[in-house]
Amino acid sequence: MNSAPPPDTSVIPVxxxxxxxxxxxxxxxxxxxxxxxxKAGVKSVRTVVETAREIGVKxxxxxxxxxxxxxxxxxxVKGLMSLLDSxxxxxxxxxxxxxxxxKCIGQRKxxxxxxxxxxxxxxxxxxxxxxMTLNLALSYGSRxxxxxxxxxxxxxCVDGRLNVDELDDQKLSNHLYTAGQxxxxxxxxxxxxxxxxxxxxxxxxxxxxxxxxxKWPDFGRDQFLEAVADFADRxxxxxxxxxxLSKE
Numbered sequence: 001m002n003s004a005p006p007p008d009t010s011v012i013p014v015x016x017x018x019x020x021x022x023x024x025x026x027x028x029x030x031x032x033x034x035x036x037x038x039k040a041g042v043k044s045v046r047t048v049v050e051t052a053r054e055i056g057v058k059x060x061x062x063x064x065x066x067x068x069x070x071x072x073x074x075x076x077v078k079g080l081m082s083l084l085d086s087x088x089x090x091x092x093x094x095x096x097x098x099x100x101x102x103k104c105i106g107q108r109k110x111x112x113x114x115x116x117x118x119x120x121x122x123x124x125x126x127x128x129x130x131x132m133t134l135n136l137a138l139s140y141g142s143r144x145x146x147x148x149x150x151x152x153x154x155x156x157c158v159d160g161r162l163n164v165d166e167l168d169d170q171k172l173s174n175h176l177y178t179a180g181q182x183x184x185x186x187x188x189x190x191x192x193x194x195x196x197x198x199x200x201x202x203x204x205x206x207x208x209x210x211x212x213x214x215k216w217p218d219f220g221r222d223q224f225l226e227a228v229a230d231f232a233d234r235x236x237x238x239x240x241x242x243x244x245l246s247k248e
Contacts, residue, residue, distance in 0.1 A: 011232035013185035015059035016052060017200055017207065020045070022191030022215025035079040040217035042087055046094075049134060051221045053098050055228065059133045059181050063199050067107065067141035081112050084138070088118045092125055099131035105177035106140030133181065140177075142201040149175035178203055186231045188224075190216045208234050 020041060027037030045062065052060045065080060088102075095102060102122050111119070119138075152175045156162035162171075173179065184200060184207045192213040196204065210227045212219070 012056045012228065013208075013231050014057070015061070015182050015184040016057050016186045016188065016228075017061040017063070017184040017204060018048070019063045019187075019189040019191075019197060019199055020216040020219075021189055021193055023217060025191065026215040026217045034076060035083075037215075037217060038080060038083055042083060044216050044219050045087065046091070047220045048224050049091075049100070050098070051224050053100060053132045055225070057132060059135065059184075061105070061135040061137060061178070061184065061200065063137045063140065063197075065106075065138045065140070066198065067110075067139055067144060068198070070110070070139070081115050085115050085118050088115075088122050092122045095122065095126050095129065095134070099129045101126045101129040101133045103133055103135045104138055105135050105145075106138045107144070108139065110139040135178070135181075137199065140199070142196075142198045145177055146172075146202055173202070176202060183207070186210060186227070188212070188227050190214055190219045 023037035023041040024034035025037070026040065027034050048062075049060060064084065069080075070077065094100075102119075104119055104123065108116060108119070149172050153162065153167060153171060157164050157167075173183075178200070183203045183205070187196075187200075187204045187207040188210045189195075189197075190212055192211075192215075194211045208231050210230060212223065212227070214223055
């Protein structure tokens with residue numbers, strides 16, 4: 001891994017969120033089973049994680065499996081879970097070597113027991129790593145995440161531990177899966193679709209959106225750096241005018 005960021009990435013997003021779309025269609029275009037597309041996509045995961053760590057991204061969230069994905073054919077779901085288990089086992093040493101902490105966001109209890117066991121093993125092993133946090137969104141859905149947070153806050157109000165007038169953005173954020181992490185600066189979606197697909201709806205409120213037709217198995221180092229370079233060229237105003245920012 002190189003020690004210095006490439007010269008064309010002068011502004012690095014702190015937190016990047018990615019919808020890794022297009023694996024199945026990539027395989028179908030090649031007359032291959034969809035699962036082979038997901039296997040090819042694992043290589044892109046390794047490349048993007050390594051590149052993000054190299055250039056100084058502090059948080060990387062990958063949408064690996066949504067709550068809606070459970071409705072896919074059982075054979076494909078089983079294959080995806082097997083790929084996830086293999087990825088975690090194979091990448092543990094690399095994460096430790098590169099000081100990457102693993103976290104899982106989503107409904108972890110719905111994952112197969114063997115996958116949860118492997119996940120916990122890697123999470124515990126990398127708990128003290130601090131250079132970058134890799135969030136794998138698994139069995140994740142943003143609407144259910146927000147409802148979960150609202151229920152927790154409502155319970156605190158009912159119990160008298162919280163006054164309803166004290167509710168604000170920060171308190172809700174503190175009850176999301178990403179509590180303690182900054183919101184994404186950049187949202188990337190591969191595969192040609194242009195929608196959020198129930199991914200980090202609260203957290204990406206001010207993220208820069210980047211869509212590409214490139215399917216995930218073909219999204220590598222150069223494509224990721226191109227997206228980051230596009231981010232660097234944007235002016236993030238957060239409701240202010242450009243002239244206001246120029247005076248700050």
